Amino acid sequence: xxxxxxxxxxxxxxxxxxxxxxxxxxxxxxxxxxxxxxxxxxxxxxxxxxxxxxxxxxxxxxxxxxxxxxxxxxxxxxxxxxxxxxxxxxxxxxxxxxxxxxxxxxxxxxxxxxxxxxxxxxxxxxxxxxxxxxxxxxxxxxxxxxxxxxxxxxxxxxxxxxxxxxxxxxxxxxxxxxxxxxxxxxxxxxxxxxxxxxxxxxxxxxxxxxxxxxxxxxxxxxxxxxxxxxxxxxxxxxxxxxxxxxxxxxxxxxxxxxxxxxxxxxxxxxxxxxxxxxxxxxxxxxxxxxxx
Amino acid sequence: xxxxxxxxxxxxxxxxxxxxxxxxxxxxxxxxxxxxxxxxxxxxxxxxxxxxxxxxxxxxxxxxxxxxxxxxxxxxxxxxxxxxxxxxxxxxxxxxxxxxxxxxxxxxxxxxxxxxxxxxxxxxxxxxxxxxxxxxxxxxxxxxxxxxxxxxxxxxxxxxxxxxxxxxxxxxxxxxxxxxxxxxxxxxxxxxxxxxxxxxxxxxxxxxxxxxxxxxxxxxxxxxxxxxxxxxxxxxxxxxxxxxxxxxxxxxxxxxxxxxxxxxxxxxxxxxxxxxxxxxxxxxxxxxxxxx
Numbered sequence: 065x066x067x068x069x070x071x072x073x074x075x076x077x078x079x080x081x082x083x084x085x086x087x088x089x090x091x092x093x094x095x096x097x098x099x100x101x102x103x104x105x106x107x108x109x110x111x112x113x114x115x116x117x118x119x120x121x122x123x124x125x126x127x128x129x130x131x132x133x134x135x136x137x138x139x140x141x142x143x144x145x146x147x148x149x150x151x152x153x154x155x156x157x158x159x160x161x162x163x164x165x166x167x168x169x170x171x172x173x174x175x176x177x178x179x180x181x182x183x184x185x186x187x188x189x190x191x192x193x194x195x196x197x198x199x200x201x202x203x204x205x206x207x208x209x210x211x212x213x214x215x216x217x218x219x220x221x222x223x224x225x226x227x228x229x230x231x232x233x234x235x236x237x238x239x240x241x242x243x244x245x246x247x248x249x250x251x252x253x254x255x256x257x258x259x260x261x262x263x264x265x266x267x268x269x270x271x272x273x274x275x276x277x278x279x280x281x282x283x284x285x286x287x288x289x290x291x292x293x294x295x296x297x298x299x300x301x302x303x304x305x306x307x308x309x310x311x312x313x314x315x316x317x318x319x320x321x322x323x324x325x326x327x328x329x330x331x332x333x334x335x336x337x338x339x340x341x342x343x344x345x346x347x348x349x350x351x352x353x354x355x356x
Numbered sequence: 357x358x359x360x361x362x363x364x365x366x367x368x369x370x371x372x373x374x375x376x377x378x379x380x381x382x383x384x385x386x387x388x389x390x391x392x393x394x395x396x397x398x399x400x401x402x403x404x405x406x407x408x409x410x411x412x413x414x415x416x417x418x419x420x421x422x423x424x425x426x427x428x429x430x431x432x433x434x435x436x437x438x439x440x441x442x443x444x445x446x447x448x449x450x451x452x453x454x455x456x457x458x459x460x461x462x463x464x465x466x467x468x469x470x471x472x473x474x475x476x477x478x479x480x481x482x483x484x485x486x487x488x489x490x491x492x493x494x495x496x497x498x499x500x501x502x503x504x505x506x507x508x509x510x511x512x513x514x515x516x517x518x519x520x521x522x523x524x525x526x527x528x529x530x531x532x533x534x535x536x537x538x539x540x541x542x543x544x545x546x547x548x549x550x551x552x553x554x555x556x557x558x559x560x561x562x563x564x565x566x567x568x569x570x571x572x573x574x575x576x577x578x579x580x581x582x583x584x585x586x587x588x589x590x591x592x593x594x595x596x597x598x599x600x601x602x603x604x605x606x607x608x609x610x611x612x613x614x615x616x617x618x619x620x621x622x623x624x625x626x627x628x629x630x631x632x633x634x635x636x637x638x639x640x641x642x643x644x645x646x647x648x
Contacts, residue, residue, distance in 0.1 A: 151468065174515075176445060177515075183475050184504040187497055191494050
């Protein structure tokens with residue numbers, strides 16, 4: 065996995081540089097707003113979604129320059145969703161990536177607005193990409209907007225289900241929307257920019273769907289097995305809030321077996337692609353074995 | 357102004373029909389979310405921004421079919437901003453268009469998410485418009501995203517200025533961003549879709565800029581001179597919150613004179629356009645003479 069580690073470091077650095085150019089400096093008026101935006105965007109996130117855009121795009125032969133704005137736009141959408149999810153009216157979280165959440169560091173109004181402006185900036189970032197043609201930008205915009213709407217659907221379903229026993233089908237529906245949709249568009253957008261074939265796009269969509277599910281399953285496991293210190297966010301929250309999770313349905317061992325099964329599905333989808341998919345396979349194992 | 361009244365009725369009806377098709381029904385899961393979206397979108401708003409898209413577009417000869425989705429997308433952005441502005445952490449308003457605001461009728465989390473999803477839907481609505489070419493859709497998306505970001509800037513500046521004495525320059529900066537940017541893109545998008553010339557686009561931009569300013573000036577006047585019952589939102593709020601407004605700088609009579617001056621500027625911009633601009637002129641007088 066040495067190759068993957070290097071890939072993550074490289075893609076993380078270049079995505080950070082791109083985001084730094086795209087987001088107004090914290091001297092830009094209104095200062096407080098862009099300080100808050102930068103506080104949350106540059107909080108040491110893993111940049112997993114942008115890495116997925118780059119990994120899939122490069123697998124199908126796209127130039128990095130064509131992928132960077134879309135990768136950054138997706139990270140903006142992801143960050144906006146974290147800022148809003150952490151709000152007192154939602155998950156009411158004080159800690160994210162080991163430091164104060166946006167509304168704690170600034171205030172609620174600023175956090176709401178920072179999320180709002182990040183969403184606008186994401187769509188502007190794609191529309192103003194000089195390395196992509198208009199047709200592709202429209203397709204990416206339509207798919208990203210659809211995924212962003214699904215993400216909101218998922219958050220609402222999650223809130224509606226709080227304190228209730230929900231079925232495993234509903235749990236999967238929540239995750240497919242809340243986290244799955246953005247992971248899916250991350251992988252798809254790389255393939256779309258690289259002009260992959262319909263069959264390849266289909267295989268990548270299935271791969272991303274398994275990857276998204278695996279991401280959620282390991283998230284649920286980490287909430288139980290890790291400390292707040294390691295996670296950088298409040299651990300054990302699912303249990304104290306009596307949230308339905310994969311371990312609450314299958315137990316810890318059963319959930320680990322499920323994770324193995326989903327890992328295999330992801331790998332099988334990749335086997336249908338006649339390219340060097342090593343990085344994409346390593347990404348699956350990285351998710352499975354992550355410690356935070 | 358009979359013609360304008362009919363124009364408003366016709367455009368309001370067809371925009372409502374378009375929005376009704378674009379927004380998931382309130383049976384769509386998650387139900388609570390789309391009930392909240394519909395509560396705020398179909399709250400009896402004036403549909404002033406969509407009317408402006410249609411009026412400018414038709415002035416320059418665009419088919420109505422090409423204008424409807426963009427007009428609806430702009431109304432979605434406007435509605436999302438109202439929902440978020442009304443939140444307890446922001447303006448904390450219970451009443452909007454004569455009925456409970458979104459977070460009062462539903463709850464804060466749902467109101468935040470309803471605003472969020474409306475912003476995503478707005479960009480999807482333009483990207484999926486089958487009546488426009490890709491180049492135009494990209495241009496509209498870039499400009500709408502930029503205006504939506506400016507609107508957020510304006511709201512933050514407004515919040516930052518609360519309880520302080522601010523300069524008239526800062527007051528104008530707030531309004532140019534908070535309400536002016538979306539009114540400007542409304543007019544510009546009609547001209548862009550109609551493929552107006554650069555000179556025409558320039559004149560329309562100046563017209564829209566004056567119109568936006570006039571809108572804010574009359575808003576400030578109405579807050580003082582009208583009742584809550586007529587406005588459908590809390591009247592006298594600017595005074596009780598010691599907010600800087602045009603009347604606080606110029607008094608009521610001075611503000612009325614300023615409104616007349618801005619009206620003339622708007623009309624003068626239109627005089628540079630060699631088309632039948634009667635509807636656009638009537639719109640200026642409608643704003644000047646509005647009672648709510």
